[in-house]
Structure formats: structure tokens, C-alpha cells
Amino acid sequence: MKKVYNFNAGPAMLPVEVMEKAQVEFRDYENSGMSVMEISHRGKTFQKILDTAEENLRKLLNIPSNYLVAFLPGGATLQFSSIPLNLLQKEEIGAYSLTGVWAVKAEKEARNLGYKTTIVFDGKEKNYTEIPNLKEELLPENAKYLYITSNNTIYGTRYSQFPKCKKIPLIADMTSELLSRKILVEDFGYIFAGAQKNIGPAGLTIGIIRKELLEIPKKHVPILLDFKVYFESKSLYNTPPTYLIYISGLVFEWCLQRGGLEKIQKTNEEKANLLYKFLDSSKLYYAPVQGENRSIMNVVFHLKDKTFEEKFILESEKEGLIGLKGHRDAGGMRASIYNAMPIEGVIQLIQFMKAFEERYYK
Numbered sequence: 001m002k003k004v005y006n007f008n009a010g011p012a013m014l015p016v017e018v019m020e021k022a023q024v025e026f027r028d029y030e031n032s033g034m035s036v037m038e039i040s041h042r043g044k045t046f047q048k049i050l051d052t053a054e055e056n057l058r059k060l061l062n063i064p065s066n067y068l069v070a071f072l073p074g075g076a077t078l079q080f081s082s083i084p085l086n087l088l089q090k091e092e093i094g095a096y097s098l099t100g101v102w103a104v105k106a107e108k109e110a111r112n113l114g115y116k117t118t119i120v121f122d123g124k125e126k127n128y129t130e131i132p133n134l135k136e137e138l139l140p141e142n143a144k145y146l147y148i149t150s151n152n153t154i155y156g157t158r159y160s161q162f163p164k165c166k167k168i169p170l171i172a173d174m175t176s177e178l179l180s181r182k183i184l185v186e187d188f189g190y191i192f193a194g195a196q197k198n199i200g201p202a203g204l205t206i207g208i209i210r211k212e213l214l215e216i217p218k219k220h221v222p223i224l225l226d227f228k229v230y231f232e233s234k235s236l237y238n239t240p241p242t243y244l245i246y247i248s249g250l251v252f253e254w255c256l257q258r259g260g261l262e263k264i265q266k267t268n269e270e271k272a273n274l275l276y277k278f279l280d281s282s283k284l285y286y287a288p289v290q291g292e293n294r295s296i297m298n299v300v301f302h303l304k305d306k307t308f309e310e311k312f313i314l315e316s317e318k319e320g321l322i323g324l325k326g327h328r329d330a331g332g333m334r335a336s337i338y339n340a341m342p343i344e345g346v347i348q349l350i351q352f353m354k355a356f357e358e359r360y361y362k
């Protein structure tokens with residue numbers, strides 16, 4: 001099999017050990033003579049997969065008992081609609097911090113659905129290279145939640161510290177960083193994350209909600225967007241994406257086997273620091289984001305001489321370093337180094353970048 005390091009932003013690489021286990025179990029799950037894809041979602045075998053996945057996710061994130069977990073269908077984008085539909089009444093306001101396109105889309109969707117919003121930060125002018133220091137006291141009085149994108153996949157920024165919200169719930173899109181570092185779930189009202197970066201295959205979203213938010217009065221919400229229906233039925237209102245939940249469960253086990261989030265965070269910081277240190281010392285490359293809000297998951301960088309960009313991509317791919325082209329909105333390059341990327345992959349990338357610089361840019 002061809003050996004590559006996959007730096008794609010998502011769908012992204014999964015741990016090798018997870019893929020191998022899934023391969024072994026593919027046709028015959030635990031001697032059942034069936035694949036996980038073929039078993040009933042109402043049967044004991046799948047119930048165990050679902051319960052174990054939730055239990056392990058709770059362990060990893062230390063999720064308190066007043067929070068419910070759901071494995072939601074659809075991508076993270078579906079949450080942009082669910083959030084105002086479930087948490088706002090028509091006259092109320094959702095406060096949004098626009099640190100990138102994903103937050104912009106979430107805010108726009110709330111407005112398109114007829115809700116009022118307020119923008120508490122807009123990073124557009126600085127190409128979304130900055131993260132604000134948000135204070136709950138400064139939000140409009142009638143704001144019912146504060147919405148953030150905790151890690152900005154496209155621009156390589158993240159909140160190194162989260163805003164502290166005591167009165168209203170903090171809602172966080174953690175799609176590109178959930179399980180990459182320790183967080184205090186209690187600081188949030190609702191956390192959601194599309195699976196396709198750090199968790200599993202695309203099409204599944206993890207939701208973690210403070211129970212009391214399910215009691216917010218609302219009009220009829222389309223059934224599969226209704227948090228109460230979804231969370232209270234424990235992801236089993238209808239047929240859930242069973243195989244995606246199974247793979248995610250294997251990833252949670254893998255995270256626990258590696259010593260949990262403290263260890264994983266340390267490794268992630270080590271990987272990101274290596275890369276940023278190299279970028280900061282280079283004459284050819286530079287990182288547009290500075291300081292503590294640099295993402296440890298998505299490292300964005302540019303080549304000072306743009307004429308080398310195409311050659312950089314071609315040559316990196318030849319060396320098995322895949323997916324380094326940046327998002328079209330940010331330009332340049334991006335190395336996504338999620339949990340599954342081993343440190344050897346980052347070292348190989350740096351070696352390639354160094355050699356490329358020496359070869360063409362003296």
C-alpha cells in the first residue's frame with residue numbers, strides 16, 4: 001500500500017489502528033456473521049456500540065451528568081439551522097463572533113430563518129487572522145446565546161481561552177478541534193462538531209448539550225432538527241448513521257488508549273510547535289497568524305514568493321505529503337495535523353519544506 005501523510009483539512013486521516021480494527025471486523029462483527037452495517041439499530045449489539053461510544057466520549061471530555069450527548073446525522077452545517085430554531089424565539093437575539101466563514105454562514109442562516117442576530121466581532125478586514133477577547137458583560141442585554149467557532153479550520157486560528165459566559169449559554173462549533181485538547185464542558189451550553197476531522201467519517205456530528213437548554217420553549221422544529229427529540233431519544237429517534245458511530249467509537253477507544261486528552265494535547269502542541277518554529281525561522285515561508293491563537297490543528301502558511309506555490313504542491317505530493325493546498329478563501333498552504341497525524345509526518349513535512357527552500361530560494 002502506498003504510504004502517504006494526509007494533511008487534508010477534512011475528511012482527514014484516521015488513526016491507522018482504527019482503520020485496521022475496522023478492516024478486521026468489517027465482514028464479521030464479534031462473531032455475529034454480519035457487518036456492523038448490517039445489524040439492527042434496535043438490537044443489543046448496536047446498543048452496546050452506541051452506549052460504549054457515549055461512555056468513552058464522556059470519559060475523554062469529562063462530561064458532567066447534566067449534559068446529554070447525541071450522535072446527530074448531517075454535517076456541522078445542519079447545526080447552523082438547528083441552533084436558532086431550538087434556542088431562540090423570534091424576537092430574541094443570537095450573538096455571533098465572526099472569526100471565519102463557518103461563523104459567517106451560521107449567522108446568515110439564523111437571519112435567513114427569520115431570527116435576529118448581533119455581530120460582536122468581525123475579523124473580515126484582517127482576513128480572519130485574529131481572535132477576539134469576548135466579554136459577556138459587553139453583549140447586548142437581550143442576547144440569548146453567544147456563538148463562536150472555537151477553531152477556524154480555514155484560517156488556522158483558535159480561541160486559546162474561551163469567553164466566560166455565566167448568564168447565557170456559550171455555543172461552540174468545535175468541528176476542527178474536538179478531542180484535540182482539554183476543555184471544560186461546563187463552560188459551554190452546547191458544543192457540536194462534525195466528525196470528519198478528529199473523530200470519524202463525514203456525515204456525523206457530535207452534540208453535547210446542557211440539559212436545561214432542551215426546555216427552551218419553541219415553535220415546531222422539523223423533527224430531526226429538534227434537539228429535544230434527538231437528545232432525549234439518545235440518538236435513536238430514527239435509524240442513526242450506525243457505521244459512522246461505530247468508527248467514531250473506535251476513535252474514542254484509540255484516544256483513551258493513548259492516555260486521554262492531556263497526553264493527546266501535549267503531542268498536538270509538540271507537533272504544532274515544531275512546525276511554527278520552523279515557519280518562524282524560514283526565509284521562504286511565513287505564518288499569517290501570530291501569538292497564542294495559532295491553531296494547533298490547522299497550520300496555515302504562505303510562501304513569500306507565490307510563484308513557487310504550484311511547484312511546492314506538485315513536489316510535496318510526489319513525496320507523499322498530500323493535501324497541503326490552502327483553502328481558496330485563505331490562499332497559500334495549510335497543514336492539518338489532527339490527532340491521527342503522527343509526529344513523524346510533521347517531521348517529514350518540515351524536512352521537505354527545508355529542502356525545497358534550499359533548492360529554490362537561497
Ligand code: PMP
Binds near residue numbers: 076
Ligand atoms: N465548521 C467548521 C469549523 C468546519 O471546518 C466545517 C467544515 N470544514 C464546517 C463547520 C462544516 O462542516 P460540514 O461540511 O460537515 O457541514
